[in-house]
Amino acid sequence: MIIHHPILGPRDAQEFVYLGDASLIDRPDGMTAGIEAFHDYLYQRSNPAGEHRELWYHEQGDRSWLVVTRNTVTHEITKVELARDVARAKGRSK
Amino acid sequence: MRYSGFRVIAEALTGHNGWKPVWRDPTPQADYDYIIIGGGGHGLATAYYLAKEFGQARIAVLEKGYLGGGNVGRNTTIIRSNYLLDGNEPFYEFSLKLWEGLEQDFNYNAMVSQRGIINLIHTDAQRDAFTRRGNGMIMHGADARLLSRDEVRAMYPWLNFDNARFPIKGALMQPRGGTVRHDAVAWGYARGADMRGVDLIQNCEVTGMRIENGRIRGVETTRGFIGAKKVGVAVAGSSSKVMAHAGMRLPMESHVLQAFVSEGLKPVIEGVMTFGAGHFYVSQSDKGGLVFGGDIDGYNSYAQRGNLPVIEDVAEGGMALMPAIGRVRLLRTWGGIMDMSMDGSPIIDKTGIEGLYFNGGWCYGGFKATPASGWAFAHLLAKDEPHKTATAYRFDRFLKGLMIDEKGQGAQPNLH
Numbered sequence: 001m002i003i004h005h006p007i008l009g010p011r012d013a014q015e016f017v018y019l020g021d022a023s024l025i026d027r028p029d030g031m032t033a034g035i036e037a038f039h040d041y042l043y044q045r046s047n048p049a050g051e052h053r054e055l056w057y058h059e060q061g062d063r064s065w066l067v068v069t070r071n072t073v074t075h076e077i078t079k080v081e082l083a084r085d086v087a088r089a090k091g092r093s094k
Numbered sequence: 095m096r097y098s099g100f101r102v103i104a105e106a107l108t109g110h111n112g113w114k115p116v117w118r119d120p121t122p123q124a125d126y127d128y129i130i131i132g133g134g135g136h137g138l139a140t141a142y143y144l145a146k147e148f149g150q151a152r153i154a155v156l157e158k159g160y161l162g163g164g165n166v167g168r169n170t171t172i173i174r175s176n177y178l179l180d181g182n183e184p185f186y187e188f189s190l191k192l193w194e195g196l197e198q199d200f201n202y203n204a205m206v207s208q209r210g211i212i213n214l215i216h217t218d219a220q221r222d223a224f225t226r227r228g229n230g231m232i233m234h235g236a237d238a239r240l241l242s243r244d245e246v247r248a249m250y251p252w253l254n255f256d257n258a259r260f261p262i263k264g265a266l267m268q269p270r271g272g273t274v275r276h277d278a279v280a281w282g283y284a285r286g287a288d289m290r291g292v293d294l295i296q297n298c299e300v301t302g303m304r305i306e307n308g309r310i311r312g313v314e315t316t317r318g319f320i321g322a323k324k325v326g327v328a329v330a331g332s333s334s335k336v337m338a339h340a341g342m343r344l345p346m347e348s349h350v351l352q353a354f355v356s357e358g359l360k361p362v363i364e365g366v367m368t369f370g371a372g373h374f375y376v377s378q379s380d381k382g383g384l385v386f387g388g389d390i391d392g393y394n395s396y397a398q399r400g401n402l403p404v405i406e407d408v409a410e411g412g413m414a415l416m417p418a419i420g421r422v423r424l425l426r427t428w429g430g431i432m433d434m435s436m437d438g439s440p441i442i443d444k445t446g447i448e449g450l451y452f453n454g455g456w457c458y459g460g461f462k463a464t465p466a467s468g469w470a471f472a473h474l475l476a477k478d479e480p481h482k483t484a485t486a487y488r489f490d491r492f493l494k495g496l497m498i499d500e501k502g503q504g505a506q507p508n509l510h
Binding site for chain 1: 335348403492
């Protein structure tokens with residue numbers, strides 16, 4: 001698979017480390033969220049067959065985190081964003 | 095029809111006219127006591143044991159494609175019970191004991207071959223870890239032996255013992271481990287279930303679940319609605335898709351695992367060998383092909399096919415261990431979809447919906463578990479309480495902090 005890095009252009013997926021569902025960006029607030037919310041955040045996954053937004057880390061490159069939109073049935077990648085931009089759009093500070 | 099050596103001779107003398115289809119192709123009834131979703135190894139074993147061991151009737155198995163067309167036909171056929179943790183080892187040892195009596199039990203030749211499995215050791219730390227695991231196995235009634243470097247060399251003199259990075263220093267062996275003809279497992283269970291009145295319904299995909307007041311009433315399928323008192327889901331690989339019909343999210347991701355078989359060679363590997371440090375394992379089929387594999391591809395996938403980088407990685411592992419295979423050609427590669435759970439261990443449990451039961455999360459270890467998985471799931475379905483060897487395989491173990499994490503990787507499914 002080729003991942004079109006927003007800054008570096010087309011890169012082999014082998015340069016990246018895969019983390020999982022991009023919902024991992026939405027970590028609950030540790031001071032207010034209950035154990036159930038953290039359980040769901042850490043362990044439960046939608047795991048769709050089809051379009052999936054997921055986190056990839058460019059370990060052998062610029063070490064940026066990306067949010068890749070990829071089809072889990074065809075492996076086609078339709079969108080790549082910097083995770084930083086996605087998180088900031090959600091109101092996260094970093 | 096009962097199979098026996100006498101039967102084979104009698105048929106040979108009479109032109110093989112007496113062989114009959116091994117199971118019926120029934121039309122689904124309006125309702126059943128039990129519906130098992132998934133006509134693979136685990137689903138068929140569940141139906142078989144429900145009928146045979148737990149005396150239940152009015153059972154149907156619903157299969158979206160054909161019987162045994164999923165992971166039970168895509169694995170690398172290895173059986174073993176070499177686990178460390180208390181939540182796992184009694185279950186897998188129960189499974190291995192069932193394998194040992196399986197062919198007589200369901201009167202079908204599954205070619206169970208206890209040719210032994212060895213896990214190679216490269217460092218002192220690894221020897222300590224494998225010694226501990228072997229002791230754990232023995233304490234749970236399994237068999238384990240620690241092999242010296244010379245004992246491994248006597249078995250496989252042509253391995254690369256002096257690899258600079260991973261020199262072979264010994265191995266943990268389970269002599270009772272081995273291989274089984276995987277398709278025959280599905281066929282044997284299917285035949286045994288059919289003979290006991292189970293309806294095996296193929297080309298019947300579940301498209302929805304009818305749930306009223308927190309209780310399951312039946313399933314919507316491509317062949318219409320089928321009512322049921324109890325529904326058991328055994329569709330590992332597609333668990334998240336099927337359980338989404340009940341509004342459930344699961345603690346797992348689906349990943350593709352590739353497997354490989356080479357052209358046929360003369361007998362060279364008598365048992366199963368794992369080279370964990372090199373992400374490689376291998377056995378040799380009765381036809382002579384080297385059957386081998388390595389890691390999952392590592393990203394969510396429902397594609398049933400993998401990518402080339404993993405093929406390269408597995409081939410490198412094979413070459414590091416066995417330089418002699420350098421000119422062996424690959425015959426086939428294929429992929430199967432794994433339920434990769436959050437701690438690397440399976441789930442056999444009730445759900446929050448009354449009458450709906452779940453069996454899945456087998457990661458890449460589902461095949462060896464087939465008999466015990468079917469037995470334990472049938473036990474749960476029939477008695478509403480877990481089998482004594484499967485009490486730890488609960489949904490709530492993540493909430494309670496009771497994970498069964500053999501590798502200690504944490505909630506990272508692609509690392510288990």
